[in-house]
Amino acid sequence: MITGELKSKIDTIWNAFWSGGIANPLEVIEQITYLLFVRRLDDLQTLAEKKANRTGQPVENPLFQPGQADLRWSKFKDLEPGVMHQVVGEGVFPFLRALGGDGSTYSTHMKDARFTIPTPALLSKVVDLLDEIPMNDRDTSGDLYEYMLSKIATAGTNGQFRTPRHVIDLMVAMTAPQPTDEICDPASGTSGFLVSAAQYVREHHPSVMTDAAQRQHFHQSMFHGYDFDSTMLRIGSMNMLLHGVEQPDIRYRDSLSEGASGEEGTYSLILANPPFAGSLDYESTSKDLQRVVKTKKTELLFLALFLRLLKPGGRAAVIVPDGVLFGSSTAHKDLRKILVEDQKLDAVVKLPSGVFRPYAGVSTAILFFTKTNSGGTDHVWFYDVQADGFSLDDKRSPIQANDLPDVLSRWANRDSDEQHRARTEQSFCVPKADIEEQGYDLSLNRYREIVHDETEHRAPLDIIADLEKLEEQIQQELGELRAMLS
Template sequence: MTITGEIKSKVDKLWTTFWNNGISNPLSVIEQISYLLFIKRLDDLELLKEKKKARGLGERDNDPIFPEHKQRSRWSQFKNLSDAEEMLAIVRDEAFPFIKTLGTTGGGNAYTRHMKDAVFLIASPALLANVVTQIDSIPMEDRDTKGDLYEYMLSKLTTAGTNGQFRTPRHIIRMMVELMEPKAREIICDPACGTGGFLVAAAEYLQELEDSDGNKVLNAPGNREHFNKEMFHGFDFDGTMLRIGSMNLMLHGIEDPSIEARDSLSEDYADLKEAFTLILANPPFKGSVEKSTIAKDLTKVISTTKTELLFLPLFLRLLKNGGQAAVIVPDGVLFGSSKRMSEK
């Protein structure tokens, strides 16, 4: 993580601002910040296109992100408003509903497609004005800063542990990715992706990977497009995690990953087989699932309702021939009362 102490201090101050104004659930804080970051990102993209057009470097934009009647929803339009009440009305009643509709027409990206159940919790004009000013003061011009900044916010979930949402330590994730040495045409899946940490680490590894001549492998023909649209797949059934994970990937330079709402162990998705070359995962190994909902092919391998056992045959089913996996399992699966699974 490369962000400076100054930026960390700004993020900490932003976090404290939410807590002091009654929004104390860490997941809720990250979600509210994510909405505003996304609105800002859309405006940044629009401003970039407008600058290119002004310099004669860009074609006429026949499909702007913000149509004429939505110009008030742009970050650059509302951020300097002196009337906090007006700012809240615009963001809550115009900008936020606008980004929710972006994913309802079959278009949009992984983030907007999971916005259906999103809720804007900022009810105080003063809080919104304060937060907008703080976010606008954080430098986020390059991908590395944006990604590291978001990762720093997500690190607060590790200590908070709200709703059981603990994250795998980044150094463990990086070690697993480095052991797997992913290639430029991998098809990678995390079937319990949460905040997307494993997929992000694989992306960071590949963004730095060079061939024998010292050239970035992603610059080879077709590799960048595969990276942006076909390489990364994540599943989760928690809407908040789907949005946070999608935002995390987007801020790390992955344009349109496939992040889907699904219960990976369910019979509803039992037809997904031999689809991926690499699986990276730390699934939720606790408790049991309802037996009637479990995919029948999984219970044929082992008759159980325990997730720590069911995910193992799932990994095998999802992998292509010759595929590989790096996954975290409880020690009991290999060495304890559940050792029979390792002997199968």
């Protein structure tokens, strides 16, 4: 947890950026990301130098060459603000752009780094703040970055918006990542799903850090994220780094394009909130995906992509707009039929429509399914989330009502207790035959049974008799009033 004092400092820096003319929150985080990366490089160089001193050998793979000492964080952080601004703008950023790197995925995303912090005073404030963060403390540095990411309050131009962390954590807990998993988010953005999955594995499988083979897999081949926004790639990579993942596979890729094939059956777990909107070049869209579902709707194409990327037995938890559940087009129906008949559709968790405010008011659900290529859907578990612990308006203020712990608890018992729940309850199971009978409609209200309270009504003649008595009383009192006035 980061302290209130640290949050206050971040807020101060944030406001300074805005008053300094940088109004785009993504640009603010991007500039901070560059500086965090520079500090990371200096820390790595320092570790290499200490090792060289102990062994008496030259520094192995030095990141900073002779004559570049002034570009190191530990050097320029103490400079006078004006000099620091010049060194960072004219020295550090050209160094980042030319960085062949430490062999990490991070350096590849720095090749077009731009320095846009406008004033020496603002740069000095930012450097002082970041220098106070204990970067070797994974929890503190990760929480710091998460807090900054929470300030992104504008939707992306291609349907991107940040998935709330508590929803991500629910999806991760329900899919329970294992140390052997290959985890992918084909629309990774800030890498929130991958970060949460990494934290889950650390917490529930401590051996991943003590077993050499597991540790190597964790740091180098467990996590895969793709995005076609270079800013998001930088931010997502740094988010992973600050949460203690050394070499995640975070790459530039338009996941729906024709050239993005070649990884069929690669991953054992997909966690994603793919774009629901945005421009789509139909001609460049993968023909393999169009053979599965012929459509221009990105949410349907992404579902087809997930099925292609998963290995048999692989599972997925993905957020979809409500239209996927009941859309009447041929593409909608075909995709739902594939999930139910050819694969194993495990659950549909309906989310309240305010979950993504203030970014979007779209109604959504989470689909959980397992790739089998041979069916396996016996029944589908439905849950209607009414509250997620926050108000459903644009303010999203914390409230007491929260169904998410109950979702996780009932999910664990879906093959036993949940089978016996009535369809009038908040969660229930629906046999495959019923779903097939309804044309593979997956909307929860299609299967929910509503019990209306029985209300006893008085007989109409009794009501008329009462009205006649009232009318007689009114006429009598009007007569008395008339007599008083005459």
